[in-house]
Amino acid sequence: MNNQRERWGSKLGFILAAAGSAVGIGNIWKYPHMAGQNGGSAFTIIYLICIFLVGLSIVIAEFAIGRKTQLSPVGAFEKLAPGSYWKYVGFLGVASAFVILSFYGVVGGWILKYIIESLSGGFSSLAGNPDASSAMFGAFVESTWSPLIYQLFFMGLCMWVIINGVKGGIEKWSSVMMPLIIILLAVLAVRGVTLEGGMKGISFLFNPRFEDLTPSSIVLALGHSFFTVSLGMGTMITYGSYLEKKQNLLNSALWIIVIDTLIALLAGIAIFTTVFALGANPAEGPGLIFVVLPSVFTQLAGGTIWAAMFFILLFMAALTSAISILEVQTAYLIDQKNWSRKKATLLFGSIVTVIGMFCSLSLGGGINITGFLGESFFLGETFFDVMDNLSSKYMLPIGGMMTAIFVLVKWKIPGYLEELSTGVDGYAINAGLIKGTLIFAASVVAFIIINELAPFF
Numbered sequence: 001m002n003n004q005r006e007r008w009g010s011k012l013g014f015i016l017a018a019a020g021s022a023v024g025i026g027n028i029w030k031y032p033h034m035a036g037q038n039g040g041s042a043f044t045i046i047y048l049i050c051i052f053l054v055g056l057s058i059v060i061a062e063f064a065i066g067r068k069t070q071l072s073p074v075g076a077f078e079k080l081a082p083g084s085y086w087k088y089v090g091f092l093g094v095a096s097a098f099v100i101l102s103f104y105g106v107v108g109g110w111i112l113k114y115i116i117e118s119l120s121g122g123f124s125s126l127a128g129n130p131d132a133s134s135a136m137f138g139a140f141v142e143s144t145w146s147p148l149i150y151q152l153f154f155m156g157l158c159m160w161v162i163i164n165g166v167k168g169g170i171e172k173w174s175s176v177m178m179p180l181i182i183i184l185l186a187v188l189a190v191r192g193v194t195l196e197g198g199m200k201g202i203s204f205l206f207n208p209r210f211e212d213l214t215p216s217s218i219v220l221a222l223g224h225s226f227f228t229v230s231l232g233m234g235t236m237i238t239y240g241s242y243l244e245k246k247q248n249l250l251n252s253a254l255w256i257i258v259i260d261t262l263i264a265l266l267a268g269i270a271i272f273t274t275v276f277a278l279g280a281n282p283a284e285g286p287g288l289i290f291v292v293l294p295s296v297f298t299q300l301a302g303g304t305i306w307a308a309m310f311f312i313l314l315f316m317a318a319l320t321s322a323i324s325i326l327e328v329q330t331a332y333l334i335d336q337k338n339w340s341r342k343k344a345t346l347l348f349g350s351i352v353t354v355i356g357m358f359c360s361l362s363l364g365g366g367i368n369i370t371g372f373l374g375e376s377f378f379l380g381e382t383f384f385d386v387m388d389n390l391s392s393k394y395m396l397p398i399g400g401m402m403t404a405i406f407v408l409v410k411w412k413i414p415g416y417l418e419e420l421s422t423g424v425d426g427y428a429i430n431a432g433l434i435k436g437t438l439i440f441a442a443s444v445v446a447f448i449i450i451n452e453l454a455p456f457f
């Protein structure tokens, strides 16, 4: 075990780093298109319920496990429950990190490509022409080499930040990037709202259309609530492990969830106001930002700047999240195997990059490793989609549920409360409330997962 554990430099630095992990392509890419296709604010309402009633208690639990043990997930569970099977919840987290970062790195690469295209005027021929934009996006992601090169670059940056350590890498970059993300997004949202017809985007986003909500939207909302706050794979355990005892874990968790939610809503406003003002298709799905936005931004005066601003802020959001995923993997090797930070980062960073290459290649249909297992094995999905669905629909909710159960049955409420109360001044924590929310969180996830898996058996 490491005697001199790395530490956050300040309370605010920790909040910005954890919020940086939470705010990512989940908020700016996934949430808007999911809400667009699943009933607008009807989806948002379900997602908010999931975040505040299920997610919040698990963020707090993850922080507490990390701070108590001063270890990343595998070691943390092992320390609180020595010799038991609970450490496999930690291993599930490390495995989830491989699954998520593989496709996340590919999307990170796409974003880099789009920054360069927007700055070099590559979108100018796409103005008002979503078909051309769609053809450009399709040709890019389905090509072999170009996405791989951008992915490599993105993953290289990620590794570089992590090698620089908790304070000198993660905290430093998150503290610079988080405020910039908020400023850029706010400017884009104001621009959108003040466009003629932009307000139609607001009513699209905030008027509930319950008829568009299906049972699968609810599974989607639950899975997304885990994905968007980086829950269920020990990211928050790892970040919590670099904390000293004086941090108020309850307040911090609330801050992170509020920042994450506000940024998702702000992204929705910025995107849908612009899409509506320019008469594009709001229910485009995953292509919303890569296909629709390049064709609408370029119709505005100063279009290059708007598009570049958008993709730059998206890039910063993706980077501050991707580093938190890589940190979970790296911290495992540092804590459990005594590896140096550099060696750990380079090894796991390279492996996940290679897995990601298969995600990218699966989109062109050339090399799709799910195809080797027979077309029907993964219901005909690409390897990229399999990794995305596997993590947000199953691995993260299961990891989160197991964390809640762990606190309830193994660590037990009195020990847990003792850790939570450290750093909390001025009010007493209600044990019944803490216990009730954990039971509720675990039950909701169990119910939804069982329903989701039932058709397979």
Ligand code: PHE
Pocket: 021, 022, 023, 024, 025, 026, 027, 100, 226, 227, 228, 229, 230, 231, 233, 235, 321, 322, 324, 325
């Ligand atoms: N929360 C990140 C996002 O919204 C993704 C993420 C998931 C990061 C799990 C870390 C762990 O994009």
